[in-house]
């Protein structure tokens with residue numbers, strides 16, 4: 001996939017920049033990173049360079065944002081990104097077990113993507129729903145609560161079935 005940022009994407013950057021006073025245009029950095037992730041699936045170094053130029057900030061400052069928030073992908077991910085919370089409150093309520101169960105079910109260690117490109121599995125920082133542990137986030141948008149093994153099976157098998165793949 002090319003890393004080239006289109007004029008349409010640059011126009012989306014401009015819309016975000018316009019939300020802030022000119023001297024605070026750097027405040028649009030997270031929105032611009034989200035836009036490139038939506039369009040390319042992950043944030044490439046070239047994207048960080050273009051965003052830094054647009055926002056008149058150092059490239060390293062953009063990179064610091066990319067690497068601080070684990071919702072930004074720094075490499076290609078599968079069609080379904082599964083982030084399982086393993087912070088302490090969830091650790092105490094089977095969060096780590098949920099991650100391990102998915103490692104076994106998907107046949108990959110956390111951090112990897114299945115060979116068919118369908119799933120990327122990652123540990124996650126607190127998702128703000130500690131009382132619902134084990135919790136996970138699918139594709140940075142869909143929160144799943146109380147993910148015991150049977151619900152993990154339903155989720156993964158359902159997504160596989162939707163893609164025409166059996167477990």
Ligand code: FES
Nearest residue numbers: 085090127129130
């Ligand atoms: S520690 Fe897992 S959601 Fe807060």
